[in-house]
Amino acid sequence: MRIGELVRRTGVSERLLRYYEEQGLLNPSRLPSGYREYTEAHVETVRRIRCLLAAGLSTSTIATVLPCLEARGERLAPTCPDVVGQLRAERDRIDQAMRDLRESRQALDLVISAARG
């Protein structure tokens, strides 16, 4: 499919799809015209990217993780221990983020329910 359809399928703007490609997260092939050509798999990849971005990972970290996820089952694991350490750190950061979210959610709830029982 071309970019327009991927936009429709994912809800992500053209601009961002091109940006993700520039950051090495997506590598569509090209038609003779130069148009990008995406596959079904890209739809899921974009979804993952959005999810990881929402979790606060940077595009460059995502670039590290994505290939591993795509090769899931064939256990393509990151090679250098550097990367693993970094991922562990991200995971810890996520755990902390979840704690913060829980607390903030609670705070919001407090205010919302105070608005009217």
Place this chain on the structure above:
Amino acid sequence: MRIGELVRRTGVSERLLRYYEEQGLLNPSRLPSGYREYTEAHVETVRRIRCLLAAGLSTSTIATVLPCLEARGERLAPTCPDVVGQLRAERDRIDQAMRDLRESRQALDLVISAARG
């Protein structure tokens, strides 16, 4: 206490403490010299601000919520229903963020444990 101590107590930079004040989140009194003077309560307020920021709320939204939290017990609730609606939206956003975090955490775990069983 003056700003330096608050920096030590909270781990938040001078720059940010002044920024939070500029955004209406913090209102220390001033000494005759013009120096800011913070109270014990401000330590906790800063902690809350950090937590809400981490949850993805903007400083202006936080400005809305903070007074309600500070008056907790005296149930100072937001007045206009506009605000409540906005807060509900934030809460929903947080819920989604938590789902994303869970999913991303799982993805990271997958990669990390693939690195070596």
Place this chain on the structure above:
DNA sequence: CTAAAGTCTCACATGTATGTGAGAGTCAAG
């Protein structure tokens, strides 16, 4: 008194994801 540490304001810079517009090429339908 003096020096050093603390603080003030102001302003410019940065990073990262994202928007927006211009100008040109491509493709499909009439």
Place this chain on the structure above:
DNA sequence: CTTGACTCTCACATACATGTGAGACTTTAG
């Protein structure tokens, strides 16, 4: 062939939290 929809690259802009440095004043310690 022409028009309109789609796509391309490129570049400049934005929002927001945050860093950094300059120049001046205040406070504290020797």
